[in-house]
Amino acid sequence: MHQFQYQYEYPHPAVSTDIVIFTIQDEQLKVLLIRRLSEPFKDGWALPGGFVGIDEDLEQAALRELQEETGITGVYLEQLYTFGRPERDPRERVITVAYYSLVPIDRLSLGAGSDARALGWFDCEALPELAFDHQKIVSKAKQRLTAKLDYSTIALQFMPSKFTLSELQRVYEIIHGGPLDKRNFRKRIQAYDCMEDTGEVRRNGSHRPARLYTLKSPGQVEIVK
Amino acid sequence: MHQFQYQYEYPHPAVSTDIVIFTIQDEQLKVLLIRRLSEPFKDGWALPGGFVGIDEDLEQAALRELQEETGITGVYLEQLYTFGRPERDPRERVITVAYYSLVPIDRLSLGAGSDARALGWFDCEALPELAFDHQKIVSKAKQRLTAKLDYSTIALQFMPSKFTLSELQRVYEIIHGGPLDKRNFRKRIQAYDCMEDTGEVRRNGSHRPARLYTLKSPGQVEIVK
DNA sequence: GCAAAAGTGTTCTAGGTACACCCATGT
DNA sequence: ACATGGGTGTACCTAGAACACTTTTGC
Secondary structure, three states: OOOOOEEEOOOOOEEEEEEEEEEEEOOEEEEEEEEOOOOOOOOOEEOOEEEOOOOOOHHHHHHHHHHHHHOOOOOEEEEEEEEOOOOOOOOOOEEEEEEEEEOOHHHOOOOOOOOHHHEEEEEOOOOOOEOOOHHHHHHHHHHHHHHHHHHEOHHHHHOOOOEOHHHHHHHHHHHHOOOOOHHHHHHHHHHHOOEEEEEEEEOOOOOOOEEEEEEOOOOOOOEOO | OOOOOEEEOOOOOEEEEEEEEEEEEOOEEEEEEEEOOOOOOOOOEEOOEEEOOOOOOHHHHHHHHHHHHHOOOOOEEEEEEEEOOOOOOOOOOEEEEEEEEEOOHHHOOOOOOOOOOOEEEEEOOOOOOEOOOHHHHHHHHHHHHHHHHHHEOHHHHHOOOOEOHHHHHHHHHHHHOOOOOHHHHHHHHHHHOOEEEEEEEEOOOOOOOEEEEEEOOOOOOOEOO
């Protein structure tokens, strides 16, 4: 059994998935990056990702990466775009199917044996230099996310299982990039009809407590308007 | 030089592009299909497509397929989605990056040595059974096209270099799937501010001649509304 | 009682929809 | 003169934007 045991009549590219994992933290939209352990771009920052198994579905590969890098499962995942410029990887031809994912605020455990030096959440607006064409991938993901904010309930995927309307409004404001009118915001969210009042409240400082809501169909992203 | 000269340490999938080529003909939204000459699905209908060259850009590959199958160049082309179910091709793992393209009404020459039995335009609503997962690809393409009708000027890509507003309205009605109000339609198109009156008219029967318009920026698809 | 966030309706405006008649031509 | 599609404006209605005060708590 020699080193190059997989043989084809015609040349085949390698296929990978890369994932833009978004969350909201410290009033910022953040992206998960990992430090590369090997060449090329050794020690540089890059998106989590890896090669697609020969019998593995694309989405499955993305979910696996997500799980391996963050320990997170069961979150929103959507195919973004496929990047295939021939020179995007100096080693060999690598075509990457990019996905993006939204991780609820309270689930960014980065648990277990994750090395803080090897993994980090970065403000979308202040990313370090990224390996390969990953800057382009992040840009496209952010553009998609921002667009979907206006015609879907995607932002709800950032919320923990119980949350207040003010918290939700902050999430919208952070992604949207500017303040929103409180009353109009609540009117709009109500119209989506995708949340339920739990009856509980959150006491949160020296002011009136806020009602806690839950999603009627967690994980479901509806197209609205 | 033996048959399987391309060798890799890890298994690599094949990567292809398939193109959904739309046009408008006989008052119908049509898709170009080709008859498969070899197994699997021999003699069945399929989308034009083929393998991506090892040093070829994805979009370039799609443009090449388009050129090879139809002789058409310089038309609108957009990446649609990447389909990669492991069992989608019975031969080997093939991941396909699907594109879709809009061909102006007057440019569907299918020129040169194209065999009428091997190639055909089919009404989107009455497609034959398709090879592989091509039915899904067409569905997604049609969905994308229909969606873009509402928030972009994509439909203008179907128009010949000079056209009347009634012709344009018919195109919108065919894709939209229902009648549109003439005055509201014209108001909306005017608001796009992407067409110019040529000053010419088209005499077209026993009625008042229609003004001919051209696109200000042909090939340009604007996001509107 | 005061500070601080939660909660709540109404008015105004703009954009979308509905709708009907005259115009220019060919026969 | 009549049949055919080309071309035009207004009234209505609904959805989005702007906007200010009362409520409930902790200190």
